[in-house]
Amino acid sequence: MSAPHTGQFCVLLLRRQLLLAMRRPIDIANPLLFFTMVIVLFPLGLGPAPDKLASFAPGVLWITALLSNLLTSDAVFRSDFDDGSLEQLILAPQPLFLSALAYISAHWLTTGLLLALLSPVFALMLNLPGSALITLVVSLLLGTAVLSLLGGIGAALTVGLKRGGMLISLLILPLYMPVLIFGSAAVQAAVTGAPSGPYLAILGAMLSLAIALAPLAIAAGLRISIDA
Amino acid sequence: MSLSAAGTPLLTAQSLGLVRGGRELFCELSVEVHGGQLWHIEGPNGAGKTSLLRILCGLSRYGFEGEVLRSVTPLYLGHQPAVKALLSPRENLQWHVSGEGLYRDERIDIALGRVGLCGYEDVPSHTLSAGQHRRVNLARLFLSSARLWLLDEPFTAIDQQGVNETQSLLASHVDGGGAVVMTSHQSLQVKCKVHTLSLRHGVIA
Numbered sequence: 248m249s250a251p252h253t254g255q256f257c258v259l260l261l262r263r264q265l266l267l268a269m270r271r272p273i274d275i276a277n278p279l280l281f282f283t284m285v286i287v288l289f290p291l292g293l294g295p296a297p298d299k300l301a302s303f304a305p306g307v308l309w310i311t312a313l314l315s316n317l318l319t320s321d322a323v324f325r326s327d328f329d330d331g332s333l334e335q336l337i338l339a340p341q342p343l344f345l346s347a348l349a350y351i352s353a354h355w356l357t358t359g360l361l362l363a364l365l366s367p368v369f370a371l372m373l374n375l376p377g378s379a380l381i382t383l384v385v386s387l388l389l390g391t392a393v394l395s396l397l398g399g400i401g402a403a404l405t406v407g408l409k410r411g412g413m414l415i416s417l418l419i420l421p422l423y424m425p426v427l428i429f430g431s432a433a434v435q436a437a438v439t440g441a442p443s444g445p446y447l448a449i450l451g452a453m454l455s456l457a458i459a460l461a462p463l464a465i466a467a468g469l470r471i472s473i474d475a
Numbered sequence: 476m477s478l479s480a481a482g483t484p485l486l487t488a489q490s491l492g493l494v495r496g497g498r499e500l501f502c503e504l505s506v507e508v509h510g511g512q513l514w515h516i517e518g519p520n521g522a523g524k525t526s527l528l529r530i531l532c533g534l535s536r537y538g539f540e541g542e543v544l545r546s547v548t549p550l551y552l553g554h555q556p557a558v559k560a561l562l563s564p565r566e567n568l569q570w571h572v573s574g575e576g577l578y579r580d581e582r583i584d585i586a587l588g589r590v591g592l593c594g595y596e597d598v599p600s601h602t603l604s605a606g607q608h609r610r611v612n613l614a615r616l617f618l619s620s621a622r623l624w625l626l627d628e629p630f631t632a633i634d635q636q637g638v639n640e641t642q643s644l645l646a647s648h649v650d651g652g653g654a655v656v657m658t659s660h661q662s663l664q665v666k667c668k669v670h671t672l673s674l675r676h677g678v679i680a
Contacts, residue, residue, distance in 0.1 A: 250574055250575055250576060251574060251576065251577050255577070256574045259570055259577075260570075260572065262570070263562075263570040263572070266562070266566075266570075267559065267561055267562070270561040270562075271561065326559075327572070329555075330555055330556065330557055330558065330559065330560075331553050331554065331555025331556060331557040332557045332559065332572050333572075334534055334551070334553050334555070334557070335551075335557045335571065335572050335573040336572040336573070336574075337534065338532060338533065338534065338549075338551055338573065339572065339573050339574030339575075340548055340574055340575075341574045346572075346574075470536070473534055474534065474535055474536055474537060474538070
């Protein structure tokens, strides 16, 4: 029996992670519920004047998306660490950084992708102009993928710690900031009628860089966490 | 050290040394594991058995002295069973993260039958007991084609009959040219020769 090819193995891991997520729907619903709650609370706190809400909307939507991503990134490798699967993954003959990429892809598909697809609904609640909706979705699609990859680095480094939640925030929040700045700027530009393409291009560049480098960092982080 | 086994060793450890918390657990420990050998690592709690096994399988890469050479990919079963509670035993083996092989359903059924989990193939693993979780993990021994097995306390939470069956499996693996390095607090009742590595006294062989 020969070992599966790297590609086969990545697909297998991706399907496994998606099935596991499907079996615990509350984990998929949690970040979306968080997103909903915060968006609902903003008009109550800031006052329901439509103009005011519209001017805050790009920032509010992006900050909330970022925080809900932060909420879930801690759990990417947690259960696999607890039950010993992570040791087996590290010993697998296939390259670990590609396995890590499969894990992160599954995480993004169950968090960032859903959030980006649902975001127009919440954007309308905050009176974001309809012309900015497409930019919002695209910027969230690109941005949450970067956030998932960066969050994976923090998760890999803190998975060995009993309460890594706070530490992971401190570790990766600085890395999240450029994504937030360019993400909300893209939506802001679309609202004011300026071209949002350059901002989206920069988010795309960040994503390319993160896809290339983050899996290596995650793999190294996992090896360190298991070794300690 | 056995001279009967010829060829390149499956696993070579050269002058391993480990210090944990200011205590020297072992030093200048050298061992060569050849096909057809069963090594039993023994010692009291805290003697460094698990640490040694993690060094041998490659999970620990820093913080020790010496060198480990592996000529084959080993199968390592650790303390944790690596069984997902949300997946059924069949799914656990089919989609195992060890990346060892893609197994057909019939082979998985046979392996699960051999570890006494016939009829439990498709129930969620969280309904199984701790011992049954370990049995799902042991089923990997029936599926694996790895020549070198590194087993950390494989008999934990396994009943007496299961222990006997696992021991005969280990013996047949060794007879077939494979090698086993294992830790256990139980004495081994196997037909083949057992090489003992005691972490109190160094190699007795």
